[in-house]
Amino acid sequence: MGVLQGAIWYNLGNDQSSIRDRFGLFFISCAMYPFMVILNTISQYDAERMSLYTELQDGMYQLLPYYMAKILSELPFHFVFAVMYGLPIWGLAGLKSSLSSLVMFSVVVFLSIYSSRAIALAIGAALTDFQAASFVCNLIFTMFLFPAGFVVNIESMYPAVSWIGDISFVRHAFASLSMVEFEDLHFVCPEYNSPVCPINTGQEALESFSMGGMVLSHSLAILVAIIVLFRALAYAFMRSVDQKPSRITT
Numbered sequence: 001m002g003v004l005q006g007a008i009w010y011n012l013g014n015d016q017s018s019i020r021d022r023f024g025l026f027f028i029s030c031a032m033y034p035f036m037v038i039l040n041t042i043s044q045y046d047a048e049r050m051s052l053y054t055e056l057q058d059g060m061y062q063l064l065p066y067y068m069a070k071i072l073s074e075l076p077f078h079f080v081f082a083v084m085y086g087l088p089i090w091g092l093a094g095l096k097s098s099l100s101s102l103v104m105f106s107v108v109v110f111l112s113i114y115s116s117r118a119i120a121l122a123i124g125a126a127l128t129d130f131q132a133a134s135f136v137c138n139l140i141f142t143m144f145l146f147p148a149g150f151v152v153n154i155e156s157m158y159p160a161v162s163w164i165g166d167i168s169f170v171r172h173a174f175a176s177l178s179m180v181e182f183e184d185l186h187f188v189c190p191e192y193n194s195p196v197c198p199i200n201t202g203q204e205a206l207e208s209f210s211m212g213g214m215v216l217s218h219s220l221a222i223l224v225a226i227i228v229l230f231r232a233l234a235y236a237f238m239r240s241v242d243q244k245p246s247r248i249t250t
Contacts, residue, residue: 002085006092016189019205026177027150034116041120046130053243082110104180111223112173118230125237144168155210169226172219179216
């Protein structure tokens, strides 16, 4: 998937059209893979639910050690997969060629994907029916997707719904990738045959997508908070909701 995206957005330049191309790349990077991960996480936990339920009933282990072991054992693999996904995008698209840019790109992609995993696991633990959990996760993801600021400028949205962007992991991941890339960038406009371009700097590009007042550290902190919150909710639901699979009737 990362190679395909990198090939589609291959070698972005610094002209005016590359500005929206970059925003489009970052939006897709924060939306496509996390969406796939949500469905995979629900399916995986639904398959694990039977053994978890029976082993907890038999007293083979307590819930907290199981949950912590699950998180800690899976975390390195999730990070490696996120890097494997993001590295081809960063290299093929011709993004900022600095080590700090690569590290931040990988970290933000990982936080975006891991946020979707945390949300999916919490919903999967709250709803033991696979179809119901999938529907609710899709609904939540869609609610987080549209206020991200790419499809619709968040300043154009009705205030009653635009606030969702403040808690949307897609919004903050999209903004974080954009802030990392557009900082100190300058753009040309040979097609206008003029030294004055519609958008000259990366800051102006960010402002055109209502990101001028956002702070990278704040967005990263919100992503981490979303992960912690939904990981805690997942444990709470596992503890309070009977994890007996819905297909078991007796």
